Amino acid sequence: MSHECPTCDRDDFDSKKGLRIHHSKAHGESIRNTTTCDHCGGEFESPRNAPGKYCSRKCMGLARRNRVTLECETCGTELEVPKSEADRRFCSQDCRAEGLSKDDDLRSCEVCGRTFSVEPHKPTRLCSRACQSELKADRPRPDDIEMLLWLLYVYEGYGVVETFRRQRAVVGFDDCLKKGDVRDRLEEMGVMQEYNAARWTLQDLDPDEVGDPTPDGDDSWEELYSTG
Incomplete structure (x- = not known):
């Protein structure tokens, strides 16, 4: 994939690093790093080593009004999610798997008597094939x-x-x-x-x-x- 210089339209750079070096030497300034605001969708300059999510404090404040803070039911980690995900229970797939396993029913196998766990909605009566x-x-x-x-x-x-x-x-x-x-x-x-x-x-x-x-x-x- 080639990269194009935004100033001179040269498009034969194999990497972004090469493009940045060219722009600094040929045009006397660094290429501005832009990103998209998570709230309004507009582009804004952001440091490459610490990219931001919002273009302004206003957008950050408005975005947070539409988000809720939850606590993972498994590990207790706090996570900030959109209000549309207010019913979210876990912070990761690992925590989800561990948390859901606690909701399983404990049943006794009707053949060997071994205790096994199974999701409550399943009619499973035996522990194995x-x-x-x-x-x-x-x-x-x-x-x-x-x-x-x-x-x-x-x-x-x-x-x-x-x-x-x-x-x-x-x-x-x-x-x-x-x-x-x-x-x-x-x-x-x-x-x-x-x-x-x-x-x-x-x-x-x-x-x-x-x-x-x-x-x-x-x-x-x-x-x-x-x-x-």
Whole structure:
């Protein structure tokens, strides 16, 4: 973008700094810096290092008559806004997000019992997609935690995080394993491998790679989920 000299109409300056240097040397004076008044819209001279908002005290006074001072509901910072924004509650997007979160309802998930926050107008009853899916699951879930982890991680092919969420949905928030404990238990069971996102049938499992087909070698698990 080129800049034009307001005195000699030369328009080959690549930057405003170059234009100012030219004007000072060629025409013996600095270029006047102008800005637009926030109230009346007229142009006025303003220092480059401290540009003003109004062209006069009169405009400043008139503008302030049409503005109100509010206090941010989150951090308490005072802000001056037009009367048209008199219902403004926050000074920034961060404060808005934090402030609105305080208005959320605290609800108990109907599947796992975990407490979660949600906007009051939303009819949400469950805390996560994992709980939504488990609510619709048509397969029986075992009571034994290791058998449940084996089902979710090996047989159904979920990753560690989703396995953690699913077992939480099954056994409940108060009795579930924490995420790190899920990983540790899978390692203890000998099934912790780099195939979290894959899916197999029971016949595809290689005992030499993943250990016994079920925890403790309980073959009744295969009968329970047999499709034959």
